[in-house]
Each structure stands twice: as C-alpha cells, then as structure tokens.
Amino acid sequence: DAKTTQPPSMDCAEGRAANLPCNHSTISGNEYVYWYRQIHSQGPQYIIHGLKNNETNEMASLIITEDRKSSTLILPHATLRDTAVYYCIVRVSYNTDKLIFGTGTRLQVFP
Amino acid sequence: SQTIHQWPATLVQPVGSPLSLECTVEGTSNPNLYWYRQAAGRGLQLLFYSVGIGQISSEVPQNLSASRPQDRQFILSSKKLLLSDSGFYLCALRPMGPENTIYFGEGSWLTVV
Numbered sequence: 001d002a003k004t005t006q007p008p009s010m011d012c013a014e015g016r017a018a019n020l021p022c023n024h025s026t027i028s029g030n031e032y033v034y035w036y037r038q039i040h041s042q043g044p045q046y047i048i049h050g051l052k053n054n055e056t057n058e059m060a061s062l063i064i065t066e067d068r069k070s071s072t073l074i075l076p077h078a079t080l081r082d083t084a085v086y087y088c089i090v091r092v093s094y095n096t097d098k099l100i101f102g103t104g105t106r107l108q109v110f111p
Numbered sequence: 112s113q114t115i116h117q118w119p120a121t122l123v124q125p126v127g128s129p130l131s132l133e134c135t136v137e138g139t140s141n142p143n144l145y146w147y148r149q150a151a152g153r154g155l156q157l158l159f160y161s162v163g164i165g166q167i168s169s170e171v172p173q174n175l176s177a178s179r180p181q182d183r184q185f186i187l188s189s190k191k192l193l194l195s196d197s198g199f200y201l202c203a204l205r206p207m208g209p210e211n212t213i214y215f216g217e218g219s220w221l222t223v224v
Contacts, residue, residue: 034213043201043215044155087155101147101155 004088009106012082018075020105022088025069031091033064035073037084038104044087047073078109113138115216117202123222130175130189132219134202137183144185145203145213146177155201161185197223 005023012018024033032051036044048055048062050071055062061074075082087104114137124130136142146158157170159177167177174193178186185202202216 036215041199041218041220043217046212046214049212100157103154 003100004090004102006086006088006102006105008103009108011108011110012075012078014080014109014111015077018073018078018082018107018109020073020075020086020088020107021070022072023070024088024090027068027090029068033062033068033071034089034091035060035062036087036089037082037107038087039084047086078107080109080111083107083109113142113204113206113214115202115204115214117200117216117219119219120217121220121222123224124192126194126223127191130187130192130196130221132187132200132202132221134185134187134216135183136185136202136204139183139204139206141182142204142206144179145201145205146185146187147201147203147215149199149201149218151198159187192223194223197221 010020032049034049035047037047038044048057048060050062050064052064054064062071064071073086085104085106087101089101116135118133144161147155148158149155158175159167159169161167161179164179164182167179174191175187175189187200189196198221200219200221203213205213
C-alpha cells in the first residue's frame with residue numbers, strides 16, 4: 001500500500017505562499033494524490049487532487065514530480081484561516097477503495 | 112452535490128452503555144461509505160468501509176461494528192462502550208468512479224465517561 005510522509009509542522013507568514021511537501025515513493029501508476037485539510041473540530045475539507053499533471057483550483061495548486069514520488073501543495077497567499085492540519089493521501093486500491101490518512105502537517109499561519 | 116448528515120453531533124455516554132451513530136447521505140447512489148475515528152491530537156483512523164448494502168469491511172479489531180441497511184445509510188454501533196472509544200467519529204462517502212472525491216461529514220464527538 002502506498003503511504004505518505006509529511007513534515008509534522010510548518011509556519012507561514014500571512015500573505016506569503018505556503019508550500020507543503022509530501023513524499024509517496026511507493027505510489028502506483030493508477031493511484032491519485034489527494035489533499036485535505038482539517039480545521040480543529042471539523043470534518044476534513046477536500047482541497048485538490050491529481051494523477052500526473054499539475055493541478056490548480058480556486059483554493060490551491062498541486063505540483064506532482066515527474067516520477068510521481070512526491071508532490072507539493074501550494075497555497076499562493078496564505079491567510080490566518082488557512083491554519084489547519086493538511087493531509088496528503090494516496091488512493092490505496094481501486095477495488096477496496098480505502099484511503100489511509102497519515103498524521104498530516106500542522107500549518108500555522110501567523111500575522 | 113453530495114451531502115452527509117451525521118447525528119448526534121455530540122454524545123456523552125457511560126462506560127458499558129450501547130452506542131449508535133447514524134450517517135445518511137444525499138445526492139448520490141451506490142457510494143462507498145466510511146467510518147473514521149480521530150482520537151484527541153491524533154490523525155484519522157479508518158474503522159470500516161462499505162462498497163454496498165450489507166457489505167462491511169473492518170480495518171481494526173475493536174468492540175465497534177458497522178452496518179449498512181440501506182444504500183445511503185451507514186450506522187456505527189457498540190454493545191458496550193469503553194473509555195478508549197472516546198473520540199471524533201467521521202462518516203465519509205466516495206461517489207462511484209475512478210477519481211471521485213471523498214466527502215466528509217461534520218463529525219460526531221463521543222465522550223465515554
């Protein structure tokens with residue numbers, strides 16, 4: 001099963017770009033990379049996902065390396081409301097469709 | 112769009128009492144459904160997942176059980192709660208398809224006293 005590795009915590013100044021890395025060196029060719037975030041006491045919120053190409057939406061950008069062994073979530077202009085735990089997840093198996101969450105990265109945005 | 116309803120939102124139960132957390136979903140058919148638990152200060156742990164009515168897979172041994180009596184209903188139960196069952200319980204769904212997003216409910220806080 002593909003697993004992910006993320007730094008436990010990061011800080012970012014408000015208005016700056018937050019770059020959150022994730023390693024998934026055992027990812028399979030048909031597995032997607034998903035990013036979620038969780039603000040305290042709330043359910044996880046979907047941010048973005050991708051397979052091979054870089055992706056961008058209104059919340060963030062996802063950069064996936066060519067070998068797909070790592071990715072980076074970019075919040076272009078971090079705000080205080082972006083303070084949360086960010087989870088990088090890979091889809092484990094098409095048949096069973098399980099998602100395994102790691103411990104995530106706690107992003108603290110400061111003024 | 113898909114929506115997930117979880118109830119109750121908060122629950123305080125004595126040790127040894129039964130538990131029933133309910134989750135219903137709208138806006139999708141034949142989704143995959145999940146129960147996750149998050150202990151205080153820790154990551155999310157997958158407890159159960161279901162790919163269809165009556166089909167339940169358990170990820171970790173525990174005194175909890177899950178059932179899916181209808182396509183859009185997922186129930187988490189226990190006959191006798193333990194202190195270690197305290198935590199934040201999340202129901203999630205994934206619509207059918209190769210890359211569809213997983214959506215999470217707002218969660219249920221369970222405190223066993």
